[in-house]
Amino acid sequence: MFNPRSLVYALYTHWDIVEVLARLSRESAQFTTEQVQESIGKVSPHLDVEAQGAALRALVNADILQALPRSNDLLLNAYVLEFVRGLTREHELGLAAVLQARVAAIREATEGLNEGMARVDMDRVRGAAHKLAELFRQISLQLDQDRHALFELAEDAKSADSGMPITQRYRRVLEAYDQYVEPMNQMMDTGPQGTFYRHLEDAERALDLGLEQLSVQGALYSHRLQLRQVAHQAKELRRFGRLVALQCADTLLPLREELRQHNALTSAISMLLGQVRKRGLRRALSRHTEDSALPLWRNERGFKLQLGDEVRAVMAAVRQYQPQSVSFPQDDPHEAGPLLEYVDEVGIREHLAGSVPVDNLLDWLNNHYSHLQDATLLRLFHDLQHEPGLRIEPTDSIELTDLQAIRILHYPHRVTMDP
Structure with a gap:
């Protein structure tokens, strides 16, 4: 030892x-x-x-x-x-099965936490919380180590000798993607097939409910603090797991696509050389041959030539171009009615105060101010009902009043001075 x-x-x-x-x-x-x-x-x-x-x-x-x-x-x-x-940061890439087993262990620890809270067994609650905290720590540590290991694999593949066959150069990258990144993406899927977020959400929910229940029961502060800290670990692990999965995919996926593109280009070149050997160069490269449309061999892009404003101005000056004047229709000022009208509300209130008593307020407004619009008369009618110093009382009979465009069926309002 x-x-x-x-x-x-x-x-x-x-x-x-x-x-x-x-x-x-x-x-x-x-x-x-x-x-x-x-x-x-x-x-x-x-x-x-x-x-x-x-x-x-x-x-x-x-x-x-x-x-x-x-x-x-x-x-x-x-x-x-x-x-x-x-x-x-010289870690070897871990196994996806180990990460999956630890994620599955979160579900068992969460069930133990729920059973302990149901039975009010604090020893089991603390044990389950400690187990969850240890699992969160191990998973976070493995994710960080695997992330650096994948980064190193990508750096080794990029810095390898360019004369090395690309299949051999990217072999470890493909193995890491197929054996680790793809299973990890399936495990961290937010759908029903994913287990990482689902188990973490269940654990986080159980910890929050347990903390709330302990607070209601008045448990020891150390017990509540332990559950709160473990709940914070669960939230942080969800964010960190999403970040690691995104970084790993962004690092290895371009290299994987580069290898596939190289394979497609190699096969296209081999097919073209075979056609040249069999048919000859002119027939193999003819535009009318359907077999000449090979992938990634030729890229044609159409373009359109447009004249700028400066070129147009120069051409117009040379040709003495005169633009035609176009007369746009104008609105007739006599057809449109006045949108706004001036209303002397102070004068109307003084006129009403000097005219009391008034048996029908709306008829009085229509008789003296018939030049106003119907909407303005109705607004004044409603505003004058709340005028201080005047008593407004509706009568029991119903009358009709014809305004400019509408007819009003109403109870006449009698206006007298407030005693």
Whole structure:
């Protein structure tokens, strides 16, 4: 059993060497003594052979490098390898099945949380909340690691030798898309087939209801705080999962489409060369041959030539062009009636105050101000009914009053001075 303090101190002392070995572990899981010494020499070229051997023995004594049984080879400690890869973003792409299993475990933990709240079993509620928090943490960590692993795959494919066959160049990208990105997209689908958002929504709903129930029951603040923190983790995980899925698809999908386009172009060129060999160059490239319409071989785009305003002005000046004048019809000012009319409401109120008593207010307005429109007369009729200082009382009889365009059936309003 290794000593954690000695391991951490040796990791601090020989970090550059361990970082190089962690990067080389992608190509070879086991190292020979010569490979380790060669790596130490690259990191610290000023060290002699004896100092390199001392550094190697220090790594072995701290259990950073472990000796394999029945062999002289060395193996990097699994805990150290995971720790270094996590800090240096050198992760390997995880398995989609592991992510799916953790997402499925959210449903079981949510059911345990609901049962604990139904039975008022706080131990089970806290245990289920702790399990949900741990699952959220593991899923978030795996999504972040897988995102960086996919980015590195894409960068390696883009920076590979252009002379390498494109199928070999993008082989790992296609495998990652088919084995990880596509299953992850299906799992994170918002439809009925997706499980990621559905299980997270159920867990989030159960946590919110549990927090509300604990608040009503007056539970301990630490219990409510635990549920609130786990609910915040669920909300953040939903956002982070959507972001990671979008970034992974945007990174790998263009490379996948580039490979498919290259395959289509290669097949089109091969077909064209075969036709040239069989029919000859002139017949194979004839525009009247239907088989010459090959995909991605020729791109024809039509265009239209238009004259600008400056060219039109120059041409008009040269040809002494005179535009024809077009007379537009004008509205007859006598046909349209006045839209607005002036009304002296202050004078009308003074006139009414001097004319009281008035037996029929509407007839009085029609007799003295018949030049006003019907809508204006009716507005004045309703406004004068609320005039302070006057008493307006409707009578019991019904009368007809003819205005300019309409006939009003109403109860006459008698106007007297307010005593």
